[in-house]
Amino acid sequence: MKAKSTLKRKSSPTTGWLQSPFIRALAALLFVLALGALFNAEGAFFKWNTHRDMFRHISVFAILACGMTLVIITAGIDLSVGSILGFTAVLFSIFCIHQGWSPWIAAPVCILAGAACGAASGGLVARFKIQPFIATLAMMVFARGLAKWVSGGQKISTAVLQPDGNYRYVEVPPIFNSLNSKILNQNVAVVTLIFLACIFICWIILAKLRWGRYIYAVGGNEEAARLSGIPVTAIKLFAYGLSGLFSAVAGICQAAQELQGDPEAGMTYELTAIAIVVIGGTNLMGGRGGIGLTFIGAMTIGYLEKILSINAVGEASRLMLTGAIIIGAVLFQKARK
Amino acid sequence: MKKRIICAIGLFLALDIFYGCGKRQEVPSTKDESEEKVQLKWVIGMSQCNLGEPWRIQMNHDVKQAAEKYPEIKVIFKDAQNNSLKQRAQIEEFISAEVDLIIVSPKEAAPLTQPVAASYERGIPVIVLDRRVMGDKYTCFIGADNKKIGQAAGRWIVERLNDKGKVVELKGLMTSTPGQDRHTGFREGIKGSGLEIVFEADMKWLEPDARREMESALARFDEIDLVYAHNDPGAHGAYLAARAAGREKDIIFVGIDALPHEGQIYVKQGLMAASFEYPTGGKEAIQIALDILNRKKVPKEITLASRVFTKENIDRGGEWLEEEKSTLKS
Numbered sequence: 286m287k288a289k290s291t292l293k294r295k296s297s298p299t300t301g302w303l304q305s306p307f308i309r310a311l312a313a314l315l316f317v318l319a320l321g322a323l324f325n326a327e328g329a330f331f332k333w334n335t336h337r338d339m340f341r342h343i344s345v346f347a348i349l350a351c352g353m354t355l356v357i358i359t360a361g362i363d364l365s366v367g368s369i370l371g372f373t374a375v376l377f378s379i380f381c382i383h384q385g386w387s388p389w390i391a392a393p394v395c396i397l398a399g400a401a402c403g404a405a406s407g408g409l410v411a412r413f414k415i416q417p418f419i420a421t422l423a424m425m426v427f428a429r430g431l432a433k434w435v436s437g438g439q440k441i442s443t444a445v446l447q448p449d450g451n452y453r454y455v456e457v458p459p460i461f462n463s464l465n466s467k468i469l470n471q472n473v474a475v476v477t478l479i480f481l482a483c484i485f486i487c488w489i490i491l492a493k494l495r496w497g498r499y500i501y502a503v504g505g506n507e508e509a510a511r512l513s514g515i516p517v518t519a520i521k522l523f524a525y526g527l528s529g530l531f532s533a534v535a536g537i538c539q540a541a542q543e544l545q546g547d548p549e550a551g552m553t554y555e556l557t558a559i560a561i562v563v564i565g566g567t568n569l570m571g572g573r574g575g576i577g578l579t580f581i582g583a584m585t586i587g588y589l590e591k592i593l594s595i596n597a598v599g600e601a602s603r604l605m606l607t608g609a610i611i612i613g614a615v616l617f618q619k620a621r622k
Numbered sequence: 623m624k625k626r627i628i629c630a631i632g633l634f635l636a637l638d639i640f641y642g643c644g645k646r647q648e649v650p651s652t653k654d655e656s657e658e659k660v661q662l663k664w665v666i667g668m669s670q671c672n673l674g675e676p677w678r679i680q681m682n683h684d685v686k687q688a689a690e691k692y693p694e695i696k697v698i699f700k701d702a703q704n705n706s707l708k709q710r711a712q713i714e715e716f717i718s719a720e721v722d723l724i725i726v727s728p729k730e731a732a733p734l735t736q737p738v739a740a741s742y743e744r745g746i747p748v749i750v751l752d753r754r755v756m757g758d759k760y761t762c763f764i765g766a767d768n769k770k771i772g773q774a775a776g777r778w779i780v781e782r783l784n785d786k787g788k789v790v791e792l793k794g795l796m797t798s799t800p801g802q803d804r805h806t807g808f809r810e811g812i813k814g815s816g817l818e819i820v821f822e823a824d825m826k827w828l829e830p831d832a833r834r835e836m837e838s839a840l841a842r843f844d845e846i847d848l849v850y851a852h853n854d855p856g857a858h859g860a861y862l863a864a865r866a867a868g869r870e871k872d873i874i875f876v877g878i879d880a881l882p883h884e885g886q887i888y889v890k891q892g893l894m895a896a897s898f899e900y901p902t903g904g905k906e907a908i909q910i911a912l913d914i915l916n917r918k919k920v921p922k923e924i925t926l927a928s929r930v931f932t933k934e935n936i937d938r939g940g941e942w943l944e945e946e947k948s949t950l951k952s
Contacts, residue, residue: 329842334867338837341866342830438679444887452887467866543829544862549674550830595838600796600824 306566306574310581313564313614317588326595333472335591341467341474343587345370345542347579348535349558351483352403352528354579355490357562359524360504360571361417365406366532366558368428370551373399373536375432378441378546381458388460396533402428403529404522411521421525425555432548441546457544464541476538480583483531487576490527500524504571561586564614585614663694664723664915667716671729671753672704677902680881681727681751684904692912697725706733713737717746723915725907727751735759747914751903758922762910764903766926768803769810771878774943775898776811778930779848779876782895786816787847790839792860794827794852800900801827804852804878820846825856832859840867848874854885854897861893880931880940889931899940901926 321330329335349366356363373395380391402424409420444452467474491497499520502510511517540546565582567574589610593603666689673679682699689697698721702709706729714737716724724741728734731754738748739759747761754763779789791808794801801824821839825832832851839846840863849864851857857877864870875894879885885897903926913920929940 326838326842329838332841335838335841338834338841338863338866342834342837438673438676439883440676442883442887444883446883452883454887454891465862465866539830542833542862543859547829590834591838594823594835595842597821597823597838600826 306578307581309617310564310566310578310585313617314581314585314588316614317585317592317610321588321592324592324596326597329595330592335595337467337472337474337477339587339591340477340480341542342590343583344474344476344480345535345539346554346557346561346586347480347583348483348531348538349554350561350579350583351480351487351576352531353555353558353562354487354565354567354574354576355500355524356417356528357559357567357569358491358500358504358571358574359521360507361410361521361524362421362559362569363403363406363525363528364418364421364555365402365424365428366528366535367551367554368425368432369399369402369529369532370536370539370554371548372402372428372432372435373533374540374543374550375436375441375546375548377537377540379435381460382441382443382455382546383445385455385458388458392460392537395537396530399533399536400526400530403532404526406529407522407525410525411518429548432550436546436548438548440548443544461541461544464538465544476542479534479538483534484576484580487579491576496520496523501572504573506572557586560611564611661693662696664696665719665721666695666697666723666725666911667700667712667719667721668697668725669700669702669709669712669716670727671702671709673701674704676881676884677879677900678727681902681904684902685725685908686904688905688908692908695908695912695915697908702729704729706730710734710737713741717741717744721746723747723749723911725749725751725911728753728755731756747911749907749910749914751907761914762920762922762924764906764910764924764926766901766903766928768800768900769807770943771898771900771928772804772807772809773811774807774928774930775804775850775876775878775896776808776813778896778898779850780812780815780817782874783817783847788818788820788843788845790836790843790846790849790860791819791822792825792832792835792849792851792856793822794825794856796824801852808850825851825859827853827856829855829859832856833863836860836863837867840864840869846873848876851875851877853877854879854881854888854894857885857894857897858888861888880929886931886936889933889936892933896930896932898943899929899931901928 325331349370353363353366376398377391377395380386380394381388406420406424409415410417443455443457445455447453464475491500499515502515503517503520507517539550561582562579563569564585565578567578589607593606668685670678670682673682685697689695700712702712709729710733713724713726717740724746726734726738726748728750735756738750738755739757741748742759742761750760750763752765793805796802820843823835825835836849836859849857849860851860854877857875861870861875864873876896877885877894878898878900880897880899885894888894889897906924906926910920928943930943931940935941
């Protein structure tokens with residue numbers, strides 16, 4: 286089964302342009318954009334601010350999706366990204382707001398903590414052969430517990446509870462404000478630039494580095510990869526570790542945008558991240574896909590949410606429409622030949 | 623084979639983390655019971671439906687703080703982790719442990735009515751906090767009225783805007799009763815006024831969602847006078863969206879809950895114009911508990927009064943909403 290799909294992949298570049306997953310992903314995005322142009326909410330859809338805000342809002346999810354793409358290409362899944370986001374958001378807020386650390390120390394510590402969580406579930410998957418779903422489910426629960434433990438269950442905000450029961454107010458750390466701001470003449474949110482940087486890093490890894498090719502090989506046929514001398518265990522650790530790392534980056538962005546660290550942050554974000562990867566066209570069976578697809582997937586999901594939001598569609602119809610459109614897009618991509 | 627065993631261990635651990643945490647937390651609280659019993663007269667069992675929401679953490683905090691003042695009582699806290707059956711089991715545990723009184727903040731009415739009644743019939747008084755159980759087999763219900771708070775917010779907003787203006791309503795989860803009551807109450811409060819609701823959306827109590835919905839409202843309408851959010855994080859998210867658009871000075875933000883570390887602080891910092899308190903009743907529960915244990919007569923039902931916090935009155939501790947002040951506070 287897997288050998289067959291490898292063969293198919295090899296022959297695909299020679300077929301017509303419609304077979305390219307990239308074109309198919311773009312078509313889904315265009316379909317959503319057309320919906321937006323049709324239901325433009327009295328012209329709100331044509332304002333630049335709407336698009337800028339869409340990119341700001343989807344950035345955190347898309348950063349999670351970057352790591353998720355790497356893991357899914359190894360034929361795995363990472364359910365822990367949302368919890369690691371919550372954990373690192375709390376951690377970053379404690380360091381920067383309560384302890385007054387420099388962000389140059391706090392950010393790397395948080396990113397390392399996230400990467401360590403990711404590597405831990407990667408270790409369970411690669412070394413102990415626990416199914417990715419179970420290993421990362423455990424990490425999802427564990428990291429959420431960590432977030433609640435380090436925060437004491439409360440949001441970490443600029444009001445610091447003193448032992449006498451009163452609150453001491455601290456300034457919002459400058460790093461929060463700069464991450465939450467917009468640059469280039471107020472046209473691009475800083476978190477969007479971070480998202481683009483993450484996309485670029487993933488592209489370098491997947492398209493330019495040998496380890497990126499190994500990631501595809503492991504996902505395509507693990508046994509064949511092992512026999513041809515690819516360090517499968519290390520590659521899996523690498524992918525899950527990076528997923529944790531990107532989750533931490535997203536956590537820092539989330540904290541900066543909320544001006545606080547919420548231990549409940551990132552609940553169900555893993556599902557949105559998976560949806561972004563899948564709607565882009567990366568295959569859940571592994572071995573196929575790419576970061577460019579995830580970029581388009583992020584825009585598709587982002588615009589979908591934005592269009593429903595500017596039209597003030599009710600929650601019930603919103604959920605049904607989102608489900609229907611995701612299925613529609615995926616079916617469309619499946620319809621090869 | 624080895625693989626299977628490891629999988630099984632992993633699954634067991636995952637399940638253990640899911641279901642085990644609550645139990646483990648309870649161990650220390652029962653350990654030192656015997657030593658303290660000398661001066662201790664009464665043990666109170668408190669079952670909280672979940673500790674995932676800041677408001678419920680605040681409730682436990684209020685109960686704890688109030689109870690610390692009385693050395694004759696001791697409160698054992700249990701967290702039902704949003705599971706009705708677990709909460710039911712906790713009440714049964716309290717009954718068999720023969721505590722002197724039970725405080726329960728139920729997750730749902732139906733599954734908890736029977737165990738609460740069982741306790742009541744065995745002579746262990748039960749105080750029901752915030753959400754109701756069915757029937758009348760409990761000792762005392764303490765709770766606030768979301769509809770009245772919504773109405774008060776509506777009237778306050780009409781007055782603040784001088785009877786005209788464009789309002790955005792950011793709703794809490796509309797499948798939950800607090801969301802529905804805060805919505806209908808508000809609509810009753812503004813009925814007949816010149817206010818216009820230009821945009822309403824469900825932000826599901828979540829700050830990031832409120833920010834996204836507010837961005838949409840800002841994109842659509844160049845003129846927005848006020849945002850009414852069903853909770854304070856929602857109002858804060860809306861504020862952040864308005865600030866990003868450079869419009870936060872033109873818009874008034876109003877929210878509900880007024881937790882000390884959330885809404886009250888936003889009001890103090892001037893981000894929000896007003897926050898309406900949704901009281902936890904934690905302090906009142908301990909007072910009522912002491913009355914019951916001292917064999918005093920207590921009312922069957924206590925509706926908690928709510929305060930409004932504004933920039934002007936926050937240093938004085940807010941202002942009680944007119945009408946009914948609860949029996950305890952007068």
